[in-house]
Amino acid sequence: MSRDDAVRASRALAAAGQGDMVWGHVAVRDPGGRGIWIKAPGWGLEEVEPGDVQLVSFDAEVVEGDGTPHKECHIHLEILRARPELNCSVHTHARSAVAFAALDVPLLPVSHEATIFGGADAPRFTTTGGLVCTPALGRDLAACLGDAPAALMPKHGLVAAGETVPEAVMHAVLLDRACEVQLAAMAAGPIRTYSDADEAAAKRAQCWPRSQLEAGWEYLTRK
Template sequence: MNEQVADVVRAHHALAVAGHDDMVWGHVSIRDRDGRGIWIKASGWCFDEIDPDRVLLVSWDGEVLEGEGKRHIEYPIHTRILTARPDVDCVIHTHAMAASAFASLEVPIRAINHDGVLFTEPDIPRFTRTGSLIRTKELGDALAETLGDARACLIPQHGLVAVGMDVAHAVMHTVLLDRACSIQLTAMAAGGPKRWSDPAEVALKVAECWPPSQIEAGWDYLARQGRR
């Protein structure tokens, strides 16, 4: 099996385990190593239904080059971010519930626990040009501009986008962002938060808690659970 196809399958299964599936919506892409475009799941399938036969190679202009099935209409999320970010090889878009709820509040993410330190100092960007579908090159470029060099971006009225240098980092950024939003929503419901990490502690915890070895450990766990 094509290694990139295998990674697309594993990523979708891992995200399903983490609760990021939304019936047949949301998608993971990986940059094609030969520069032809992106590997992404076919439209019409849930994360836990993805197998190698449901992964497509889609060109930068949206043409299906390999595989059977229809491409997602929001492919510009992936193609335009990957065009703007040569440091990124994987892009993920989900409709995670906690992140979607938190995005509506217009409050900064606080580093309440380990999860939040990756998305503060500076605060995570928010794409507010539209909460509808990102189906054009122009909207994809606007999203990429808002994302900038961040690990992820909230899209109020829609969901989130997360990126990574590889599938492990992108999946973990997706999962950790939603967990950070969830714990902050819990704290806010209880009348807080009252305490969170200051910038110095944020920098320390990014280095101590989320070096590549720990990103890989989290990804390996989710990938194992996805195979069960």
């Protein structure tokens, strides 16, 4: 896990269409326990180069790199502090996720993508629709995410996490794609067919083992 992982993850998210000018970010745990590798403020996901990445400590101080840390570094610091097994977290303003969260309806397993939740709804972070710019808000978001692969942030975006960089990136991608599919179905009429809990759980195991998440990740990095 390193500066280069943060670069690749940023570019993969951009290739998946999750860029929002200079907003949104991905963090990778430093293998030495010093903090997180995250892009500096002011860069788009598709622009990130190694020199644009900072090492930010768990006290939210820049250890390596230039400039001040991102205002929302607390998203990643608190998620990774709360769950030591995780090594990567993602926050983007993915458009379909933002639009879907505004409807305040359950995310249904209409497609393969939504089965990452095993038939359950996606968690929703409702403490604030503004920036997660304090440790307290970061802790609230980490508690909302719990052990889920991703969560919606109504009026804001999404957050995702994983034990590996490919997992975290793909969890963000799958959540946004699941929202996109359900939005399209709802625009055409009432949703009548989707997986029940048993089928959704089975599909999660079939469709999204680590090998398939890594295959999706490799595709995005090739793009």
